[in-house]
Structure formats: structure tokens, C-alpha cells
Amino acid sequence: MPRHAIHTDQAPAAIGTYSQAVRAGDTIWLSGQIPLDPETMELVAGGMEQQVRQVFDNLRAVARAAGGDLEDLVKINVYLTDLSHFPLVNQVMAGYFQEPYPARAALGVAALPKGAAVEMDAVMLAR
Numbered sequence: 340m341p342r343h344a345i346h347t348d349q350a351p352a353a354i355g356t357y358s359q360a361v362r363a364g365d366t367i368w369l370s371g372q373i374p375l376d377p378e379t380m381e382l383v384a385g386g387m388e389q390q391v392r393q394v395f396d397n398l399r400a401v402a403r404a405a406g407g408d409l410e411d412l413v414k415i416n417v418y419l420t421d422l423s424h425f426p427l428v429n430q431v432m433a434g435y436f437q438e439p440y441p442a443r444a445a446l447g448v449a450a451l452p453k454g455a456a457v458e459m460d461a462v463m464l465a466r
Contacts, residue, residue, distance in 0.1 A: 340363055340364050341363075342361050342362060342363040343361070343362055344358035344359075344360070344361055345358065345359055345360040345361065345362060345367065345401065345404050345405045346358065346359055346404065347359065347400050347401060347403070347404035348377065349377060349400035349403070349404065350372065350377050350397045350398075350400035350401045350404070351372070351373075351375035351376075351377045351380055351397060352377075352380065353370070354380075354452065354453075357370050358370065359401045359404070360401050360402075360404070360405055360463075362405060362465065364465075365464060365465045366462060366463070366464060366465070367402075367405045367407070367462070367463040367464070367465055368460075368462055368463075369398060369401050369402065369405075369412075369460055369461040369462070369463060370401075370460055371416075371418070371458045371459065371460040372394050372397035372398050372401070372458065372459055372460070373394065373397075373451060373452055373453060373455035373457070373458045374389070374390035374391070374393035374394050374397075374455055374456075374457060375393070375397070375453070375455075376393070377397070377400070382453060382454070382455060387424050387427055387456060387457070388427060388431060390455070390456055390457050391424075391427060391428055391431045391432075391457055392431055394457055394458070394459050395409070395431065395432070395435045395459075398412070398415075398459060398461055399435075402461075402463055405463060405465070406465065406466055407463050407464075407465065407466050409435055409436060410436070410437070411463045411464055411465075411466060412441045412461045412462065412463050413441050413442060413462055413463065413464055414441055414442045414443070414444075414461060414462040415441050415442070415443045415444075415459055415460070415461045416443070416444050416445075416446070416459060416460050416461070417443065417444070417445040417446070417457070417458075417459050418445075418446050418448045418451060418457065418458040418459070419445065419446070419447055419448065419456065419457055420447070420448060420449070420450060420451060420455075420456050420457075421447075421456065422445070422447040424456065424457065425445055428445070428457070441461070
């Protein structure tokens with residue numbers, strides 16, 4: 340099956356040997372996004388809510404570069420260094436999505452790149 344990489348300057352550049360997203364058939368696999376400002380490549384200032392918002396903004400930018408948007412996401416994985424932030428993720432997510440919500444998993448992890456407190460990756464269906 341042919342596949343191709345997706346890239347946008349509206350989301351943080353890859354900081355390793357990976358693509359922001361890869362399309363394979365009708366499925367687009369979005370790489371993990373941490374709360375990096377795409378212009379500075381630094382973690383956003385502010386608290387946890389701002390970090391979660393930045394992650395969703397970054398995912399949206401990659402989804403749009405792939406020809407879709409957040410409503411096309413069918414699965415999201417959330418990685419948190421502190422699971423007590425999970426209710427906040429739910430609250431912020433409600434502002435970005437409408438029903439039917441994507442399937443989702445949440446995992447507590449020991450650490451994330453660049454010292455981030457949250458990371459999310461996603462699977463999207465192509466339009």
C-alpha cells in the first residue's frame with residue numbers, strides 16, 4: 340500500500356526520525372504532539388490547560404494539512420505524566436470536539452519529550 344508523509348509549518352517540526360503524519364490508504368496516522376509552540380519549538384508558557392490546548396491545536400494543524408480536521412479523528416491516545424490532569428483534558432477536549440467523540444485511551448507515563456506534561460497522538464480517516 341502506498342504511503343506518504345504529511346507536513347505543515349503550522350505544527351511543530353519533527354524532533355526526530357519521524358513524520359508529523361503518514362497517510363496509508365484511507366487512514367492517516369498522526370504522530371504524538373506535545374505542547375510545543377510551532378514558531379519557537381519551546382513548550383508553551385502557562386499552566387496545564389494551555390498545554391492541553393496547544394496539543395489539540397497542533398493536532399488540528401496536522402489534521403488540516405492532511406485534508407481533514409479534528410472531527411475526522413477516530414482514535415486519540417493521551418499520555419500524561421500526572422493522571423490527576425485527566426479531568427482537565429476532558430474539559431478542554433469538550434471545547435474541541437462534538438459527539439460522536441473519537442475513541443480514546445489515557446495512559447500515565449513517567450516522562451515525555453522535552454519535559455512535557457502531556458502528549459497525544461491520533462488516527463484519522465481521510466475525507
